[in-house]
Amino acid sequence: GGAGASSGKTADGLTKVKVAPDWIAADITWIPYTVGISNGFYKAAGLDVSLVPPPDNSSSVKIVASGQADIAETTLTDQVFAAKQSLPVISIANLSQTNNWGFFTKTGAKLASPAALKGMKVGVFDDAWTKAMLGVVLRKAGLKATDIQQVTATDSDIPLLIAGKIDVATNTTNFGPPSYAEKTGAQPETMPATGLGAPDIPIWNYAASTRWLQKNPDLARKWLAATAKATEWAIANPDAAVKAYEAYHKLKPSGYATDLAEWKATVPLLKGSTGLFTATDGQWTQLTQALVAAGQLDKALPPSTYYTNKYIG
Amino acid sequence: MTDTKLTIDGVEVRFGEALALAETGLEVKNGEFITFVGPSGCGKTTLMNVVAGLQRPTSGRVLMDGQDISGRPGHVGYMFQKDLLVPWRTVTGNIVLGAALTGRATNADRADARELARRYGLGDFVDHYPHALSGGMRQRVALMRTLAFHKDVLLLDEPFGALDAQTRLEMQQWLLQVWADSGRTVLFITHDVDEAVFLADRVVVMSPRPGRIQAIHDVGLPRPRTVDTLLTPDFMELKSQVLAGLYHHMEG
């Protein structure tokens, strides 16, 4: 593994920073980067930011650990397993602050209780977050993993739900309902996981390689600051932000309404009581305890092994 | 025993426009050994295919024991120039192929096949696959297969063409013995005039464009015939007659 991907300089004196997002293809959580790039926020901070999508939705931390990228957009669960496997990565900021993960059913087909999941076909993703939350919810509901039929979706499970191939989709409020609405013109029934015993903790975060951080603490700070600026701008100008995002990724304008709906549903998740980014010990402790309880993690490490706030602000 | 076994009656074969075999007639006596010589393309194989029922004649018919068998295969034993042994069947399996193809090869068929192989010097090879046999042995198995098909008439199309001179001579003598044992009627194609004269009761010389019978020579040489027969003046005389007929159009 080469460790030399970082810290090159471009011809006009900018420092290169490579970001590995959390998904193989562009989605609206990439809006801050594209706004940061197209509005020149990164450039103003002396950074030349480029995106290197991971080979699958679990590998962005590996990309960073192996030096193929400098900063990863990932999930808290990935960070926990990365620490378990001794990957040299640490979370430097929360991307979102609330748990908007949950279950979605067709319009008018609301589930009475989590116990109703028994025997149902449930769409799942092959990432650690879904596994973790599903584990927690099922345990609280007194169900075993084998009590439901888990159907893996390669990309989105919403089409499977609409087509009636699954009974329940697992998704997040900023992605599930907008795409359901786009195809059906109606809203799906939502059952948030936080109401079923799941902790209200962030889903997504930014992580970086500890080696890179040691060498480039300023770069990390500058990048977070510029990203914060871009995020604030995108919150204030949702239409323009979505247009910039679509233009940057050459997306068909036919998806504009959905993209905008998704971004608008994302905005409320971004800030906690202390605004953007800041993480707390409690968030990480809740997550690791839930994982241990669900039998997916053997032991919880101190929160400081998972995250740091020292590059924020 | 000397009644007519086979009648080729005004048989003519065209492929589209081309006349492969002009109107041809021949009466073959029961137990007779007839050889056919003639240059490539003179219709020898075509004539055999007609007799075998593989090729329907454009006109004319073939009678066996007075019955019309034109276009109806399965009445004669036909051995092709190539041995055409089936690679995935043993020697026994190949010998009983006719039975297997037309019904079921019974244990009795297989016992007969083994007996035949033993009688003619292939007793140690009954369970061998063809690829493990020499060219002469393969040819012998092909002939046994034709015999085991139990038909009164055998058509042999250049059966020894691929063999070297010595093996060929051995095979010729073996064939004569088999023929003497079984008393069947044989039509035998060859390019080798020595072979044609050595084996035959009658030698049929054919010529091409269009294919037709040009001459028929009676061979009066006494049987059994051996290597010495090849050196007798009578043999030489007959051979030169056949040769002269065969090549007379080349000298123009």
Add this chain to the structure above:
Amino acid sequence: MTDTKLTIDGVEVRFGEALALAETGLEVKNGEFITFVGPSGCGKTTLMNVVAGLQRPTSGRVLMDGQDISGRPGHVGYMFQKDLLVPWRTVTGNIVLGAALTGRATNADRADARELARRYGLGDFVDHYPHALSGGMRQRVALMRTLAFHKDVLLLDEPFGALDAQTRLEMQQWLLQVWADSGRTVLFITHDVDEAVFLADRVVVMSPRPGRIQAIHDVGLPRPRTVDTLLTPDFMELKSQVLAGLYHHMEG
């Protein structure tokens, strides 16, 4: 012209334990046409391979014009039983193969090849690929290739074995003409005694186990020889002598 061209001097070949060719000696005169007959496995091809330098003799040596050429290929033109035409080269390309393999086939080489093809009746086929030729034509091209390799000694290993009787006779006459035109020395293997006698100045009869020369017959028949030669008493007499030698061990 009558000095010794080739001397096979005490050549013996063993494959492991097996003695394929017992100590053999032969002097070949310049421009002489020698044919070899003998049953399969008597070492005819082995002897040719030794002369061609493809097979190093276990003992003994081969001299050409007094020079030892044992184990050194490239001194003779060698034509194998199969025509071995290279499928991806045209007739011209095949004729110049020797030049191409040993250096570069020049335009002059190609012009010569076309001239050769024209002279011997293949003028219309110089740009044809081998698959488009008949068996006789292919064999002729193979022989031209051997001629165009410009060596004084030609080794021909059953060159006409695959042809039918009539084509074969044509090829024999053509070969005699080529030989007369070029005055080269020819060693020619065949299984056909007629052919051996018809072509040769001397017929070498070989016998197996171990392979060795058994007899050498001088053929005094006048040249040029034609189809009629085959029917002369002298020819018949010579043939019966060769045959008798060839098969005498079969009659025991």
Add this chain to the structure above:
Amino acid sequence: MKAVRLATPLFAVLLVAAVWQLAVSVFKVPAYVLPSPSQTWSALGDDWTNIRSLAAQTLYESAIGFLVGAGIGFALAVAMAHVKIAHRVLYPILIATQAVPIVAIAAPLVIILGYGLAPKLVIVGLIVFFPVVVNVLDGLSGIDAGMVNLARSMGAGPVKIFLLIRLPATLSPLFSALKLGAAYAVTGAVIGEWTASITPGLGKDLLLKNSRLDTAGVYADVLLLTAIGIGGFLLMTILERVATPWRTRSTARRWFRR
């Protein structure tokens, strides 16, 4: 001789393992990038009871898909050999099926076919059937016409000719295709599991381990999948020897002497 024949593949395995181990050691590759053979081996051992049943599932999918693909391929080849127009029309379509990137149509397949065995069979079958068609067609067209004429001259009907003459001639090329198909089938099963699975198999397990950043576990699964593929290949090699004894033996086996 037999010892040597067995020794060289073993040597090859050791060679690969040695190169792999050496590369990891010399370049100090961290385990989350590429685990060493020994780490992979012990990951395989640690999780063996779990992995074993998953492997059984994947094996099952590959095997059934393989059989379906081979069967359809064989039937198509026979049809195409006998019906000229079928050959002409189907051949370009068959080529096209191979040019379609299967990974790209896997997801839509699920929506159409559901999560059962069906989409996996389609994916594995699509991979396996093509070499079978091509090779069996080759075998059928390579039959000596003389042999068929011989059978006809004996008065045999088309069914007997097919069973006794044509069919056995396809066995050798068929097995060449089956050997390849057996090796490829596992890849098909993995793609199938990724896109359309309820019952967990190795392909699914691989994803799970990947999501937990358990690289050694991922490689352990890959190792096992590869072993299944090679096992299939070897099984076909053995079946080939049994089904076409005339290619390797001089005499028929005793219990097969007829």
Add this chain to the structure above:
Amino acid sequence: MKAVRLATPLFAVLLVAAVWQLAVSVFKVPAYVLPSPSQTWSALGDDWTNIRSLAAQTLYESAIGFLVGAGIGFALAVAMAHVKIAHRVLYPILIATQAVPIVAIAAPLVIILGYGLAPKLVIVGLIVFFPVVVNVLDGLSGIDAGMVNLARSMGAGPVKIFLLIRLPATLSPLFSALKLGAAYAVTGAVIGEWTASITPGLGKDLLLKNSRLDTAGVYADVLLLTAIGIGGFLLMTILERVATPWRTRSTARRWFRR
């Protein structure tokens, strides 16, 4: 005759389109599950300027990977044909490479090889090289030993014998492999793009469209990818005709008469 030869593949294309359209209409399949041919076609047209440059990128990756795979395959075959021990040791390894589920090792490859062309070349190459090795080995071992002896008898050295006798004998089987490889290469490029792409190509575009539930767009991409694969196949067919004229012609082409 030539018209018929061109007409049947065209007919095949129309047949597929007709069956597809009919299936969609009869079963009332919604467009987000399976768009009709016409919807797919118009999706292709709508996005054409964008798709065109993506297709160029994917074509580039497939082509380079194809060349690398074919080159390595050819070199390996020649080495294995001449060095017996290389054959013995490499053959089982080559079989093993085909049993490895490529989709499963694609992700680790990126982490090792990065985002450049390298991982794509490895993936495409792994798919393409194997049939080339097998077929070229076949070609080399199928050479009439007599032909080599003939060349030796003329005093030719091993290099000349290789160039003039052995090499041309491999062309026909080589092209059989290349035709297949050209069709498969695109699948390799798609897998490569999915796992390791910064420069966008059709494979990546397909993912993007899939995530946006633009099924017609996905099928448009698949259609184009399939067309590229078939195009590669046809190109190899034409090259084969040019490179091996003796297989289809009686006489050499005029400009090639020597």
